[in-house]
Amino acid sequence: MVHEKSLLVVDDERSFVDLVSRVLRREGYGVLHGKDGIDAFSSLFLHSPSLMLIDLCLPCITGLEVIEQVRGDQKTADVPIVAMSGDPSLLERAIAMGADAILAKPFSHEALKSVVARHLGEARTQDPPIGCESPS
Template identity: 35%
Template sequence: MPVVLIAEDDEDIALILSRLLKRSGYTVLHAPDGQRAFDLAIAHRPDLVLTDLGMPVMDGLELTRSIREHAELRDTPIVMLSGHLHPGDGAPVRAGVCVVLLKPCPNDKLREVVNDLVELGAHGHSGADSACPARWPVSV
C-alpha cells in the first residue's frame, strides 16, 4: 500500500484526513509539526506528503523546502492543504509544493489529487523537464 505522511497540528483534522486516506487504501503516518514530519519522511520515505501550512516548530513551507533539499526525498510529491492562503499566493509553488488545496476541501477532490500524484510517483520539481503539475489552487 502506498504511504501518505500527514503533517497537521490540528488533531481533529488529522483524524479526518487519516480516516479518509485509510479508507482509500493508503497507509497513513501522522506528525503534529513540520520537524517531526521531516523526521518521519526520512525514516519511512512516504509516497506523498500532505502538509498544512501553519504548524509549530517548522511550518509547511519550511517542511517542503527541507524535503526538496534532501537528496533522497526531493522528488516526493507534496500537497499543501491550508485555510490560511490566498488564491494566487506563489510561496507554496516556489517552495516546491505540487498542488495546493484550500480548506475546506471536498473529500473527493482530495482523494483525486492524492491518487493522481501517487500514480505519477516521484518526480522532479524544477527545470523545463519537471513532471510536477504545480497547480495552485486546485480547489477554492
C-alpha cells in the same frame, strides 16, 4: 493489512488529521501522521512515505520551511508534496517553493482523494482536480 503506498499527513489539529486519515485509509492507503515540522522530517527519513500532505501553519518549523528543506535534500526531493492552508497567499508561496499541489482548506473528501491519486499514479498531469491547484 500491508499497503503499497503510505502517506504522511502533517497538521497540528488532531481532529483534522483523524478525518483526513480516515478518508485516505478507506482508499487503501497506509497513513502516517505528525503534528509539526519535526514530526514531518522524522517520518520522511524513517518511513519514506509515497506522498506528504502538510499544513502550512505549523508550530516550530512551518510547512513552508519543511517544503524548502525537503526539496533541498536529495533523499527527499522527489517526494510529492501537497500543501494545505486556508490562506491563499501561503498556498501561492508553497507552489513557488516546490509543492506539487495545493488544497485550500476547507476541501472536500473528493478533492483530497483526487489530488492524492493524481500525484501517486502514473498519470501525473498539470490539470488540477476540482478544489485543488497544481503548478503550471
